[in-house]
Amino acid sequence: xxxxxxxxxxxxxxxxxxxxxxxxxxxxxxxxxxxxxxxxxxxxxxxxxxxxxxxxxxxxxxxxxxxxxxxxxxxxxxxxxxxxxxxxxxxxxxxxxxxxxxxxxxxxx
Numbered sequence: 001x002x003x004x005x006x007x008x009x010x011x012x013x014x015x016x017x018x019x020x021x022x023x024x025x026x027x028x029x030x031x032x033x034x035x036x037x038x039x040x041x042x043x044x045x046x047x048x049x050x051x052x053x054x055x056x057x058x059x060x061x062x063x064x065x066x067x068x069x070x071x072x073x074x075x076x077x078x079x080x081x082x083x084x085x086x087x088x089x090x091x092x093x094x095x096x097x098x099x100x101x102x103x104x105x106x107x108x109x
Contacts, residue, residue, distance in 0.1 A: 006044065006070040008104040009077055014053075015097035016062040018090060024062075026091040031065070038085035042077065044070040059098065074101055 017027035036048045046068040053062050071077045078101065088094055 005108075006072065009069045009071060009074065010102050010104065011039075011067040011069060011077075011081070011099065012102070013065040013067075013097065013099045014059055014061045014063070015065070016093055018093040020091075023091045026089070030089055030091060031063075035085060038087075039067045039081075041084050042067075042069060042080045044077075046070060061093075061097065074103065077101065 017023040031050065036050075039045060039048045047066075049066045051064040051066070053064055069077055
């Protein structure tokens with residue numbers, strides 16, 4: 001029996017707050033109360049998880065955010081992310097934040 005499963009993707013965002021007093025609290029409040037819901041509104045979104053960086057190499061950001069998404073294609077996911085989850089406040093430092101969208105290639109048995 002062959003299962004017809006949707007490709008699985010992982011969106012990894014590495015970022016943090018802009019400098020300024022109170023921005024870290026505002027950034028975390030926005031991420032938890034607004035952005036996580038925006039990410040979960042994307043078709044096929046399965047989970048949003050946030051991590052505080054404990055160690056890093058060549059990336060100077062305090063947070064890693066991981067969203068699991070099942071979707072037809074990276075292009076479709078990126079289009080929907082642009083429509084539903086691209087409104088960023090000044091409290092997030094966008095100058096050198098990083099995101100990666102990867103398709104899972106783990107062999108499933």
